[in-house]
Amino acid sequence: MYTASQKNNLLATAKEFALRELGVDDIETLKEILNFADWTYYVQDDPLLADVEYDTLFAKLKKIESHHPELITPDSPTQRVAKGLNTEFTTVNHLVPMLSLENSYDAEDLIDWDRKCRELSGDENIEYCIEPKFDGASISLIYENDNFQRGATRGDGVQGDDITTNTKQIRSIPLSAKLSASNIKQIEIRGEVLLTKEKFKIYNDKLIADGLAPLANPRNAASGSLRIKDSTEVAKRGLDAFLYHVSNFTLIENVVVPEVMKTHYGSLHYLEQLGFKTSIQHAKVVQGISNIIDICSEFEAKRDELPYEIDGMVIKVNRLALQEKIGQTSHHPRWAIAFKFKARQATSKLLQVEYQVGRTGSITPVAKIEPVYVGGVTISSLSLFNDEVIKEKNLMLGDTVLIERAGDVIPYVVKSFPELRDGSEHEIVFPTHCPVCNETLYKPEAEAVWRCTNINCTAQIIERLAHYASKDAMDIRGLGDALVKKFFESGYLHHISSIYHLPYEQMKGLEGFGEKSMQNLQAAIEKSKSQPLHRLLFALGIRFVGETTAKTLARNISHIRDLYTMNIEQLCTYEDVGIKVAGAIVDFFSHPDNIHLIDELEASGVNLQNNMKQVIHGGELSGKTFLFTGTLSMKRSDAEAQVEAKGGSIIGSVSTKLNYLVVGEDAGSKLEKAKKLGTIHILSEQEFLDMMG
Numbered sequence: 001m002y003t004a005s006q007k008n009n010l011l012a013t014a015k016e017f018a019l020r021e022l023g024v025d026d027i028e029t030l031k032e033i034l035n036f037a038d039w040t041y042y043v044q045d046d047p048l049l050a051d052v053e054y055d056t057l058f059a060k061l062k063k064i065e066s067h068h069p070e071l072i073t074p075d076s077p078t079q080r081v082a083k084g085l086n087t088e089f090t091t092v093n094h095l096v097p098m099l100s101l102e103n104s105y106d107a108e109d110l111i112d113w114d115r116k117c118r119e120l121s122g123d124e125n126i127e128y129c130i131e132p133k134f135d136g137a138s139i140s141l142i143y144e145n146d147n148f149q150r151g152a153t154r155g156d157g158v159q160g161d162d163i164t165t166n167t168k169q170i171r172s173i174p175l176s177a178k179l180s181a182s183n184i185k186q187i188e189i190r191g192e193v194l195l196t197k198e199k200f201k202i203y204n205d206k207l208i209a210d211g212l213a214p215l216a217n218p219r220n221a222a223s224g225s226l227r228i229k230d231s232t233e234v235a236k237r238g239l240d241a242f243l244y245h246v247s248n249f250t251l252i253e254n255v256v257v258p259e260v261m262k263t264h265y266g267s268l269h270y271l272e273q274l275g276f277k278t279s280i281q282h283a284k285v286v287q288g289i290s291n292i293i294d295i296c297s298e299f300e301a302k303r304d305e306l307p308y309e310i311d312g313m314v315i316k317v318n319r320l321a322l323q324e325k326i327g328q329t330s331h332h333p334r335w336a337i338a339f340k341f342k343a344r345q346a347t348s349k350l351l352q353v354e355y356q357v358g359r360t361g362s363i364t365p366v367a368k369i370e371p372v373y374v375g376g377v378t379i380s381s382l383s384l385f386n387d388e389v390i391k392e393k394n395l396m397l398g399d400t401v402l403i404e405r406a407g408d409v410i411p412y413v414v415k416s417f418p419e420l421r422d423g424s425e426h427e428i429v430f431p432t433h434c435p436v437c438n439e440t441l442y443k444p445e446a447e448a449v450w451r452c453t454n455i456n457c458t459a460q461i462i463e464r465l466a467h468y469a470s471k472d473a474m475d476i477r478g479l480g481d482a483l484v485k486k487f488f489e490s491g492y493l494h495h496i497s498s499i500y501h502l503p504y505e506q507m508k509g510l511e512g513f514g515e516k517s518m519q520n521l522q523a524a525i526e527k528s529k530s531q532p533l534h535r536l537l538f539a540l541g542i543r544f545v546g547e548t549t550a551k552t553l554a555r556n557i558s559h560i561r562d563l564y565t566m567n568i569e570q571l572c573t574y575e576d577v578g579i580k581v582a583g584a585i586v587d588f589f590s591h592p593d594n595i596h597l598i599d600e601l602e603a604s605g606v607n608l609q610n611n612m613k614q615v616i617h618g619g620e621l622s623g624k625t626f627l628f629t630g631t632l633s634m635k636r637s638d639a640e641a642q643v644e645a646k647g648g649s650i651i652g653s654v655s656t657k658l659n660y661l662v663v664g665e666d667a668g669s670k671l672e673k674a675k676k677l678g679t680i681h682i683l684s685e686q687e688f689l690d691m692m693g
C-alpha cells in the first residue's frame with residue numbers, strides 16, 4: 001500500500017513535524033502520517049513511530065482541529081475517540097444476508113464437497129482458496145465514498161446491531177480507504193474480530209487478580225467486547241480484526257468490475273493493498289482436494305503457534321463466476337466449507353467440589369470430574385473460581401458438564417446439561433465456614449470471592465510459606481509445596497521466620513529427606529538471606545503486590561521500614577500503584593504481627609535494605625534501557641537484575657526508547673524491528689556478559 005520511498009518520506013516528515021509548530025496547511029499531511037502510523041502499528045505489527053512521536057503529532061492535530069472544526073474529516077484519527085456511552089445498539093439490515101458456513105470434520109467430508117462443487121460447476125480443475133477460520137466474532141463493515149460508515153454484528157444474519165462507535169476502537173480497521181481509485185462507491189466487507197492470546201491472557205490475569213472469574217475464551221471476550229456500552233473500555237481491550245470476504249460492492253459509474261475482484265484471493269489482495277488486515281497472510285490458492293486436506297492437517301498441527309485462536313480452515317472456490325454458478329442455500333454458500341479442527345471440548349461428570357484456601361484466605365471451589373482427555377491433556381480437576389460461577393452455570397453434583405481447553409487457556413466448565421438429569425444429582429452447597437480452620441467465611445462487598453479472615457488458618461500459613469520460598473520470591477530451592485506441608489505437619493515450620501530456625505539435628509532421619517538434601521536446603525535458606533529487597537517484598541505476600549509492584553516499591557526506598565510510615569497518597573505517586581494496592585500496603589505494615597515478623601527476619605540476618613539504591617542512581621548504565629528476547633542460557637530475571645544493579649532499566653518493547661536488545665536463540669519479531677529501527681545496539685548473550693564484566 002505504501003512504497004518504500006513513500007514510507008521514508010512520511011517518516012521524515014513525521015520527525016520534522018514533531019519538532020516544529022504546525023498550521024492549517026499541514027493538516028492533511030498530519031492526518032496521513034497518523035493514519036500511516038496506525039497502519040504500520042496495528043495492521044503490519046511493525047511500528048515505525050515511537051509512542052512519544054505519535055502522541056506529540058496527535059496532540060498537534062487535535063489542537064489545529066479545535067481551532068478549525070470545519071477541517072475535521074471522518075477519517076481523522078481524532079474521530080476514533082468516542083464521546084459518551086452507547087445507550088443502545090440500533091438494529092440495522094445487512095446489504096446482503098451474512099450466511100453461515102457448512103462444516104466438515106474429515107477428509108471424506110471434503111472429498112464429498114469437492115465432488116459436488118465439480119458437478120455443480122462443470123469444472124474439473126477448480127481452484128480453491130484455503131485460509132484460517134478465525135475464532136472470534138463476525139463483523140460487517142460498510143465503506144462509502146472512501147470513508148468507513150458502519151460496523152455491525154452478524155445478529156440473525158439478516159439484521160445485526162449497529163456497533164459503529166465500538167468498531168472505530170479497533171485500530172487495525174482503517175477509517176478510510178481509497179476505493180474510489182478502483183471506481184468502487186460502496187463496499188460491504190466481512191471479517192472476524194478477535195483478541196490475540198496475549199491480550200486475552202493479560203485481560204484475564206487482571207480479572208483473576210481481582211478475584212473475578214476469567215472470561216471463557218478469546219472468542220467470548222471478542223463478542224462481549226463489541227457490545228460494551230463504554231467505547232473507551234472497548235479501546236482498552238486492544239481488539240483486532242481480520243477481513244476475509246467482500247460480500248457486496250457497487251461501482252461509481254457503469255464501469256467494468258475491477259480484475260482483482262474476479263477471484264476471492266484477488267479481493268483479499270485488494271483489501272490488503274487498501275490497508276486492511278486480512279487473512280491473505282495465510283491464504284493459499286491450490287487445485288485438488290488432496291492438497292487442501294494436507295493443508296488442513298498442517299494448520300491443525302501448528303494452530304498453537306499462531307498468536308490468535310483458529311478453530312479450523314475455510315475453503316472457498318476462488319473464481320467468483322464459479323461461486324455464482326455453484327450457488328447457495330438459504331443458510332450457507334455451496335461454494336465454501338469450513339473444516340473444523342478436532343474439538344477441544346469434551347463432556348464429563350461433575351463428581352465433587354472441593355474448596356481450596358489461598359494464601360490470602362480466598363476460597364476457590366475446585367470441580368473434581370471424571371478424568372477426560374481434551375486438547376491434548378487429561379483433566380480431572382478444574383477451578384470454578386467463585387460461587388457465582390456455580391450459580392450462573394447451574395451446576396449440580398452428578399451433572400454432565402461440558403469442558404473446554406483451548407490452547408493456553410486454563411480449562412474451564414462451559415456449561416451443564418440440566419436436561420440430562422435423572423434426579424440423582426445434588427445441590428452444591430457453598431461452605432459458610434473455612435474447610436480448614438472453621439472460621440466463618442466473609443465476602444467483602446466489592447469482591448467476588450469468599451474469604452477466611454483468620455490469618456492463622458493453617459491452610460493460609462502453608463500457602464504463605466510456600467509462596468515465600470517459591471522461585472520468583474526468595475527462591476529457596478528444594479523447599480517446594482510438598483516439603484513445606486510436610487515440615488509444617490511435623491511441627492518444624494510454624495511461620496515464615498521459622499524457616500531460618502529449622503531444627504536440622506532433629507530432622508535427621510525424616511523419611512525421604514537425606515543428609516545431602518538437608519545440606520542443600522540449609523545452603524539455599526542461607527543464600528535467601530541476601531536476596532534483593534524486591535524479592536522479600538513480593539515474598540511477604542502483601543495483597544495485590546506482585547513482582548512488578550514489589551520492584552517499584554523497592555526501587556523507591558532504602559529500607560523496608562521506609563514503608564511503615566508511608567500513607568496512601570505517598571504510595572500512589574509510584575508508577576502503577578493505585579489506591580487499592582496502596583491501601584493493602586498500608587494495611588500490611590499497620591499489623592503488629594507483620595512488624596514482628598520483619599524484626600524476626602532481621603534478627604535472622606535477612607536483608608531488608610535496598611543495597612542497590614546508591615548504585616542505581618550513579619550506576620554506569622544509568623539512563624540506559626535494555627530488553628531481552630529469545631531463549632537465553634541464563635535466567636532472564638538474573639540478566640535483568642544485573643542491568644538494574646548497574647542502574648539500567650528494563651523496558652517491555654522495541655521502540656526508539658530502547659538502547660540495547662540482548663538476543664538469545666530463536667529471537668523473532670523484536671529482533672527484526674530493532675534492526676529496522678537502526679538505532680538500537682543488538683548484543684548477543686556473550687556480548688552482554690562481557691559488557692557486564
Ligand code: IVH
Pocket residue numbers: 099100101131132133134135137138139190191192244245279314333336338
Ligand atoms: S467466509 C459467505 N472466512 O466462521 C462466506 N468465515 O462458522 C462467509 N469465519 O460466519 C464466511 N473465519 O464468522 C469466512 N476465513 C473465514 C472465516 C470465517 C471465521 C467465521 C464467520 C462465519 C463462521 C461460520
